[in-house]
Amino acid sequence: MRIGELATKTGVSVRALRYYEEQELLGAVRSGGGQRHYADTAVERVELIQLLYAAGLSSRTVRDLLPCVDSGVSTPQSRAVLAGERDRIDRQIAELTRAREKLDTIIAATSAPNPACPYVN
Amino acid sequence: MRIGELATKTGVSVRALRYYEEQELLGAVRSGGGQRHYADTAVERVELIQLLYAAGLSSRTVRDLLPCVDSGVSTPQSRAVLAGERDRIDRQIAELTRAREKLDTIIAATSAPNPACPYVN
DNA sequence: CTAGAACCTGACGCTGACGTCAGATGCAAG
DNA sequence: CTTGCATCTGACGTCAGCGTCAGGTTCTAG
Incomplete structure (x- = not known):
């Protein structure tokens, strides 16, 4: 499978795939002509x-974790990274949830009929 | 309240506060000396x-929404923006949840005793 | 064999939310 | 009055994940 086909199959750009290789996230074998x-x-x-x-x-973190995914074996360091990222994601979800609630509050507050000017809405 | 105090109270940098003013997100009155x-x-x-x-x-989106927050009134356009952002946040939460599940899978798979090499762990 | 689509390697550009540095000024304490 | 910390305005630097362009090569259909 060449790079263009992989790009269309995954929906990411050819440039991105080459970038992944540069970052050592994705290996490829080369044909005689270098493709x-x-x-x-x-x-x-x-x-x-x-x-x-x-x-x-x-990409740095992903690069460090991929060998661990491939081998099915984790080191204490990689376990720490994994746990840290998981907790960060948890916090991020919590933050996003708060933001969504805030947006909902704003939507409700501004969509409600304005008591001082009821005919605006 | 001067900028340094606001910075310490909110935990954001002085530079960021000036940036917010530049982006028209945060107003301030100036003293005679320009502070x-x-x-x-x-x-x-x-x-x-x-x-x-x-x-x-x-910041562009925030700038457009803040007047609406202050006035308590939304236009059809701002309502569309609000709803769009809310949906985007929903999708992002879903994506993060998937990522967290994937990380959990990786953690479980790599932390489990390796059947081929049981004494590694 | 040849056209042309797909691919290659550099290398510079882009974006957003600030960090950082330089040099000048404001302001409160002693 | 002076010391010195806080603040001011510009303006360039940063970083990641690519986009994009230039100029050259490879592969495949006819």
């Missing part, structure tokens, strides 16, 4: 990378 | 800005 060829499993790998990015992990 | 002076309500205002930032809103 990248990917295994089928690369699709899941890219999706995992995207998921972790969306969760706020840096 | 900024803030009302007590500025503390809540800054906390609101931080909350919205943390939720992924841009």
